[in-house]
Amino acid sequence: MWSCDAFNDTENSEDQHLCHDFQLVLSIVSLLYLLICFPVGLCYNTLLVLVNLYNKATMTMPDVYFVNMAIAGLMINAVAPIYLLGPTNTKWAIWTFNNEVYITLIILLNISSLVIMYSTTLLSLDYYIERALPRTYMSSVYNTKHVCGFIWGGAMLTSFSSLLFYICNHVSNKIIECSKMQNKQAADAIMVFIGYVVPAIAVLYAIILILRIRKETTPLDQDTGRLDPSVHRLLIATVCTQFILWTPYYATLSVNTFTSMQTKAVGGNHFRIFHFLKNLSRLLAFSSSFVIPLLYRYMSKNFPSKLRRLFKKLHCGSPRCSREHSAVQAVMT
16 A cells, blocks of 8 residues: 555655655646546446447447446446555545455456456457358347356456455455465466456457458458448457556556565665655556446447437436327327
């Protein structure tokens, strides 16, 4: 957790000022996130889920993955205020929390990050399948829904192994089983490999295949069953945005795993700078919960019409509107 109290024993006043400056910057950025990004992300993630669930009949394969990412974004929206207003990241902490709450926040963030990264990865692979073989239904909405169920199950199972390491890193040595597992770096290594390295390789492979098939002209290019071309732009924007926002977070986990930066033996300034970057990278990862639904809102051609249908349904949900609609149908008959 971020605190300058741990460095009060240093005699250098400049180091103390640097630490407090870092803490002030984090506090200001966190408050800006909570005032602007948090409500926007909460609103658009909720809207994305409701609009697509109301228009189930017209959902496409990309819509299912974006709904999946929106649900994970809502989880991040729930985690972010607790984390950012706590002692970890903010100078003016509203509350404090114990190790159990901190571990819960980390695990929820891990699950959300895994769901987001693998939804992005499988969206890329399924888009390639849909481009190459549009009539095979291998990437149909029905199959995609089941795939998303496996994504959530896999994310929870993967996070469970990390959970054991995190718990054992905070409990007493009296538990013999945990005394051999008090290694937070092992949990970070699992997350870096499964949550970033594997998706990055898969996405890179999918992008290469997509770019290759776009250069080739085939009779299938005139197939009406193909996805809208705007989906390609939305896919590229989503993949680039996700990896830009999550790469710093996984980079700091890699530093935790392969170096000894967690110990103050490397020097006070280096430790404080790394800790500052670590908290800033987590804040950047939180930002994916509002950037992605905004991309979907403004780059998806079908979303505005779906949104109008939902608003029309909500407006016509009143008894007066229902009576007027029935009267119009009677006149038409």
